[in-house]
Each structure stands twice: as structure tokens, then as C-alpha cells.
Amino acid sequence: MRGSPRVLGIVLAGGEGKRLSPLTQDRAKPAVPFGGNYRLVDFVLSNLVNAEIRQIAVLTQYKSHSLDRHITTTWRMSSLLGNYITPVPAQQRLGPRWFTGSADAIFQSLNLIHDARPEIVVVFGADHVYRMDPAQMIDQHLQTGAGVTVAGLRVPRHEATEFGVIDADADGKVKGFLEKPADPPGLPDSPEESFASMGNYVFTTEALLEALRADAEDDASVHDMGGSIMPMLADKGEAWVYDFSTNVVPGATERDHGYWRDVGTMDSYYDAHMDLRSVSPVFNLYNDRWPIYTLPPQLPPAKFVLGGRAEDSMVSAGVIIAGGSVRGSVVSPGVRVDGSSSVEDSVLMDGVHIGEGAVVRRAILDKNVVVPPFARIGVDHEADRSRYHVSAGGVTVLGKGARAILD
Ligand code: ADQ
Known part of the structure; x- marks a missing residue:
């Protein structure tokens, strides 16, 4: 990174992810599997790691067991030379309570900042699917001399109500920050678009510490990065926006340039999977110049036997398609699809078993779901609604280890 300031990464990974239930029934949202091999936090x-930021604390909270395990087995680095990526559970240092909000989570972990003595603290969320070079955002932060720089994504104004919205002037200085406003302000150069906050911030350490202390003393505060810290720094004139559309990641194609998805709902999670499947995907996992890392399980190659086939699909290691047919789907490690069954436009997580003659359409099947022979999922929405979870967009979801019901 140019100029090489000392950078500490803090990843906020404590979100509950209620809207992704049942996938978050017993795991934290950043631990939700994605794209066959990955988890969202990857x-x-x-x-961060591709940008050579190698001191990273991942703040965890709810249902963090599988998240901690994943980070420890996949991401923990040697603390030799000061490199580490480590999960930091809620410390409850300041009394017997969980974190109240994301700012409180950082406040309760201030010892990390004191120990690492960084000049810059990069605070990123853990719930999104995207590629981004944070070094370019840090460069802009150093050039403007901002206290905080927040990453902004241009979205249609009516869609911005779900996000923190950045009201910036033409030079990028933030005039106001509104968390999930009913009537989002437009952009100076494009009134029908707004800058949605991506939940990614670059702070000068002093500005962060000062803001966190002031926030901690304010009993009326919700202690949230978007709800309290950003509005405070915007009012003080210390915040700048970083336009994500200017971020250029090595190897990105025109199609996946600027791709960022908040996979907070079942339908957005499903759609982001469907984005992966095509010949030239809008999100390309095969860009080896900016790799997305994980630790895939030690499994033999995928195998297609007895006429089994897969089209327009991603198929992971250890899968056996024994006679069944898979189309337009993402198939995770260790899945088994038996004779004359049919799977279409679906997401199958690790260890799912599809029995002979079964039909699965527009479905998300969590780990180890069993679909017995001749069962039907995603065919009759009324029947599905009485037994399973069906999303607003009509995607049928079966939670971890569930067994589909046979008529
Ligand atoms: P939300 O996603 O609604 O909006 P929040 O639930 O605080 O905000 O989640 C932000 C990140 O912090 C997530 O990665 C979550 O996992 C994590 N998190 C939440 N509470 C935490 C806690 N107590 N401890 C540790 N981690 C925690 C936020 C911003 C908006 C922005 C959207 C973008 O507030 O301004 O537009 O993200 O998705």
C-alpha cells in the first residue's frame, strides 16, 4: 500500500441476520455458507488480505461457534511479524451485557487498538458479497485528510431507504448521514440516485477514538456505526464519501466491476447465487488476480455417473450426481443427487441428499437436508408454505438437517 501507514482491520461480524432465518437459526450471519465453498465472512x-492488511480482528457475538471455528481453521495467521486474523468474542468487559450496537462492539474492544497502535483503522462489515481494493479507499482517505471515509454505492433513490444514506457535496464531503431514511437525498450530479453506505469505513485512529468516547458517554445513543458515529462525524465536517464505482480491482471484467450485494434477505441471498451461474457471471469467482479465499474440505473430485448431468451450474468437490439432472444451480461439497431426480435453479448446501425421482425447484436447502425419493419441493407453493419457509419472492427454504415431507 502506498505510503504504508500502519493499518488495523476490524471486521464487524456480530450481526444476528434475523431476516435470513432459518439459515441463521444456529449460526451467525457472517458464517452463512455462500457459493458452494465459502462463508460470507470470506x-x-x-x-482485506489481498490489499495486504494482515492485522485483522473479527468481532463476533451471537451464535459464533461455527464462525469462530471457520476463522480459526481457515484464516488464523501466524502472529510472527505481527500478522494475525483472529476472532474476538464479545468481552463483556464493561458489565454483564452483550454489545448494544456495532459502535459499542468496537468500544468494548478498544484494547485491540491500543495494542496495535495503528494510524488507520479500517472497519468493514461482514455480510456482503463483493470485491473491493480497500487500499484505494485508504489512499483517498489520506489525501483528503478526513477523520472518516465511508464507502458509498450509487443506488436508485427509492432503494436507498434500506441503507445508511450519505448526503455529500460534489467534492465528496459528507454534509449529513441518515440511517435508513424514509426520503433519501439524491446525488448532486444525479438527483434520482443516492449514495448508500456499504457499511465500510476508514478512520484516522484519533477520530475514531474520540467519536467512540463521546458516543459511549451519550446515554441516548444507540451506539451504532451508522446510527450514531457516522451522523456525529458528518455533523462535525470530518466525513468524506468514497465512490465505490471508482474502485478498480485487478482482473475484474466490465460485467462484475462494481458488484456488491447485501445478502440480508432470503431473496437477495438467492439472487446473488443465481448471479454466479452463467457463462459470463455478473460476479466472477474465477478471477485469480483478486482471489476469494476459503479452506475447501478435503474431498475427491465431483463425479457424474449413470447419465447424471449438470448444466449452467457450479458443482463442488465430493458431489456425486448418480443419474439425476441439475440445472442452473449451485451445488456444495458432498451433495448427492440420485437417479431420475431433477434439481433446477436451486442452492444445495453441504451434504444435501436428493433421492431418486425427487423434484426440487427454486429452493435453498441448508446443510444435510434430506429429500426422500419422489418428494417435491418448489412445485406447489401452497403445499410448501404449510411445511417449509417460503420467501416473499417464492423461494422455498429448508433449514439445516431437515427432512422433506413426502405426500
Ligand atoms: P445494518 O446491516 O442494518 O446496516 P448492522 O445490523 O449494525 O447494520 O450490521 C452492520 C455490520 O455489523 C454487519 O456486518 C453485522 O454483522 C455487524 N454487527 C452488528 N451488530 C454487531 C455487534 N454488536 N457486534 C459486532 N458486529 C456487529 C449497516 C449500516 C448501514 C449500511 C448497511 C450496509 O448501519 O448504514 O448502509 O450496513 O449493508
Whole structure:
């Protein structure tokens, strides 16, 4: 990184992810599997590590067991030479309570900042699927001399109500920050678009510490990065926006340039999977110049026997398609698809078993789901609604280890 300031990465990975239930029933949202081999947290960690940020604390909270295990087995680095990526559970240092909000999570872990003595603290969320070079954002932060720089994504104004919205002037200085406003302000150069906050911030250490202390003393605060810290720094004139559309990642194609998805709902999670499948995907996992890392399980190659086939699909290691047919789907390690069954436009997680003659359409099947022979999922929505979870967009979801019901 140019100029090489000392950088500490803090990844906020404590979100509950209620809207992704049942996938978050017993795992934290950043631990939700994605794209066959990955978990959501792998995207932010890959982005940070590719930019050579190698001191990273991952703040965890709810249901963090599988997240801790994943980070420890996949991401822990040697602390020799000061490199580390480590999960930091809620410390409960300041009394017997969980973190109240994301700012409180950092406040309770201030010892990390005191120990690492960084000049810059990069605070990124863990819930998104994207590629980004944080070094380019840090460069801009150093050039403007901002206290905080927040990454902004141009979205249609009516879609911005779900996000923190950055009201910036033409030079990028932030005039106001509104967390999930009913009537988002437009951009100076494009009134029908708004800058949605991606939940990624670059702070000068002093500005962060000062803001966290002031926030901690404010009993009326919700202690949230988007709800309290950003509005405070915007009002003080210390915040700048970083336009994500200017970020150029090595090897990105025109199609996946600027790709960022908040996979906070079942439908957005499903759609982001469907983005992966095509010949020239809008999100290209095969860009080896900005790799997305994970630790795939030790499994033999995928095998297609007895006429089994897969089209327009991603198929992971250890899968056996024994006679069944798979189309337009993402198939995770160790899945088995038996004779004359049919799987279409679906997401199958690790160890799912599809029995002979079964039909699965537009479905998300969590780990180890069993679909017995001749069962039907995603065919009759009314029947599905009485037994399973069906999303607003009509995707049928079966939670971890569930067994589909046979008529
Ligand atoms: P939300 O996603 O609604 O909006 P939040 O639930 O605080 O905000 O999640 C932000 C990140 O912090 C997530 O990665 C989550 O896992 C994590 N997190 C939440 N509470 C935490 C806690 N107590 N401890 C540790 N980690 C925690 C945020 C911003 C918006 C922005 C959207 C973009 O507030 O301004 O637009 O993200 O998706």
C-alpha cells in the first residue's frame, strides 16, 4: 500500500441476520455458507488480505461457534511479524451485557487498538458479497485528510431507504448521514440516485477514538456505526464519501466491476447465487488476480455417473450426481443427487441428499437436508408454505438437517 501507514482491520461480524432465518437459526450471519465453498465472512477477509492488511480482528457475538471455528481453521495467521486474523468474542468487559450496537462492539474492544497502535483503522462489515481494493479507499482517505471515509454505492433513490444514506457535496464531503431514511437525498450530479453506505469505513485512529468516547458517554445513543458515529462525524465536517464505482480491482471484467450485494434477505441471498451461474457471471469467482479465499474440505473430485448431468451450474468437490439432472444451480461439497431426480435453479448446501425421482425447484436447502425419493419441493407453493419457509419472492427454504415431507 502506498505510503504504508500502519493499518488495523476490524471486521464487524456480530450481526444476528434475523431476516435470513432459518439459515441463521444456529449460526451467525457472517458464517452463512455462500457459493458452494465459502462463508460470507470470506469475502471481506479476502478483500482485506489481498490489499495486504494482515492485522485483522473479527468481532463476533451471537451464535459464533461455527464462525469462530471457520476463522480459526481457515484464516488464523501466524502472529510472527505481527500478522494475525483472529476472532474476538464479545468481552463483556464493561458489565454483564452483550454489545448494544456495532459502535459499542468496537468500544468494548478498544484494547485491540491500543495494542496495535495503528494510524488507520479500517472497519468493514461482514455480510456482503463483493470485491473491493480497500487500499484505494485508504489512499483517498489520506489525501483528503478526513477523520472518516465511508464507502458509498450509487443506488436508485427509492432503494436507498434500506441503507445508511450519505448526503455529500460534489467534492465528496459528507454534509449529513441518515440511517435508513424514509426520503433519501439524491446525488448532486444525479438527483434520482443516492449514495448508500456499504457499511465500510476508514478512520484516522484519533477520530475514531474520540467519536467512540463521546458516543459511549451519550446515554441516548444507540451506539451504532451508522446510527450514531457516522451522523456525529458528518455533523462535525470530518466525513468524506468514497465512490465505490471508482474502485478498480485487478482482473475484474466490465460485467462484475462494481458488484456488491447485501445478502440480508432470503431473496437477495438467492439472487446473488443465481448471479454466479452463467457463462459470463455478473460476479466472477474465477478471477485469480483478486482471489476469494476459503479452506475447501478435503474431498475427491465431483463425479457424474449413470447419465447424471449438470448444466449452467457450479458443482463442488465430493458431489456425486448418480443419474439425476441439475440445472442452473449451485451445488456444495458432498451433495448427492440420485437417479431420475431433477434439481433446477436451486442452492444445495453441504451434504444435501436428493433421492431418486425427487423434484426440487427454486429452493435453498441448508446443510444435510434430506429429500426422500419422489418428494417435491418448489412445485406447489401452497403445499410448501404449510411445511417449509417460503420467501416473499417464492423461494422455498429448508433449514439445516431437515427432512422433506413426502405426500
Ligand atoms: P445494518 O446491516 O442494518 O446496516 P448492522 O445490523 O449494525 O447494520 O450490521 C452492520 C455490520 O455489523 C454487519 O456486518 C453485522 O454483522 C455487524 N454487527 C452488528 N451488530 C454487531 C455487534 N454488536 N457486534 C459486532 N458486529 C456487529 C449497516 C449500516 C448501514 C449500511 C448497511 C450496509 O448501519 O448504514 O448502509 O450496513 O449493508
